[in-house]
Amino acid sequence: MSPKKPSFFAILLREITFAACNPMFGKEIWASLLLLSLLAISTAEDRIYNGNKVPTDDLLNVVTLNFKSPEKTYKCTATVISKHHVLTAAHCFLNGTYVLKVQDRDNNQLAVDHWTIHSGYPGPAFDNDIAIITVEQPLKIPPVNLAANYAPNGGLLRVAGYGKTKYESKDGVMDYSDYAEDLMESYIQGHPKEKCTTKWPNVTGLSNVKGICVHHPNTGALPGDSGGPSFAKGKDGKYYQVAITSHGAVHLDAGGYYGIDTDVGSYCPWIEETTGGEAKCQTFEQDEVEID
Structure with missing residues (x-):
């Protein structure tokens, strides 16, 4: 995660990585990814893709x-x-x-x-x-505080994870850096799911997914950040987990990182049942995130 703009190939490889784990991606998408990856071999740059270290x-x-x-x-x-x-x-x-x-x-x-x-x-x-x-x-x-009523409106979300921090291209072959030794954080925008559904027109069932669209022109999650949190700030000054890092990709025409992350609020009953009532979601009043 980083305020620096990731390379074309870095973002593309993330799309391929997540697509590989999902059988719903059909032949058309795989063909597009293969073509784009071949084009990327000659244009990829080395980039540091790390965010800020969490205190x-x-x-x-x-x-x-x-x-x-x-x-x-x-x-x-x-x-x-x-x-x-x-x-x-x-x-x-x-x-x-x-x-x-x-x-x-x-x-x-x-x-x-x-x-x-x-x-x-x-x-x-x-x-x-x-x-x-x-x-x-x-x-x-x-x-953490689990949010029951998050309504994405384009505001900033605080994301954190222990994922990879660098991609390097060697003769067209991508090499990951080591995982982050320290917890890293960055900020992305949370949008209604519909902002992302147009990015994957060939993925069936996307409109029914219980998720939120996360986007930023210059940053996004990397392998190892999966399962991590996205936090919205409440007017009480506390941070509430509103999403779980799930799947991400890039829409080359629009530019930037797009992801559909699991909406915590949609799974509050399942979370409470699975934990025997030990974990419960809370309602909160959302505030704007301010970056120091």
Whole structure:
């Protein structure tokens, strides 16, 4: 995440990365992505795609998910929502056998008891991309505030994650940097879902997805930020999690990053049921985010 403008290839590769995890993308979209990737090989630039480091005493309830299998090792981001539960994206749980470790901001390992993926995932398009992890021991980390009534209006959202911070092109082959060692943050705009649905006309079922459109001309989430939060500021001065980083892409004609993220408010009943009532959403009055 960064105020710097990402390279064409960096954003394009994100679209390919997320498309690869979603069987609803048809042959037409794959053909377009392949053509664009071939064009990008000769025009790609090296770019730093990192955001601002979050102070060590802030956002303590944003944690890292470390996945390890015989085939690969990867990360996602998540938020603490109760003494026993962590919220993230369902697409972080790839098919296969792996070991999952949850790590807090102080690098403490949080023992995992089990996890619950929404029964409707994978639904049409990007639907139901939400999961909850239950940890063994009670957490001492204050949970995030979950928003029940967020209404996207183009205002800024605060996003955070432990994702990759750099892409580098070597002879047309993209090489990711390491994951961020520190929690990074940036700001994007939250819009009604309809602003994004026109960007993927060949993806069926997108109009029914319970998500919000996030957009910014110069920044967006990278691999490893998946499952992380988008926060809206309330007039009470608190930040409320309104979305979960899900899927993103770029619309080359319009420019910039577009993503459809899971709308937390649409899943409040599921969150409360899955956590046995330990995590509940709250109504709030939205305020404008001010960037220092």
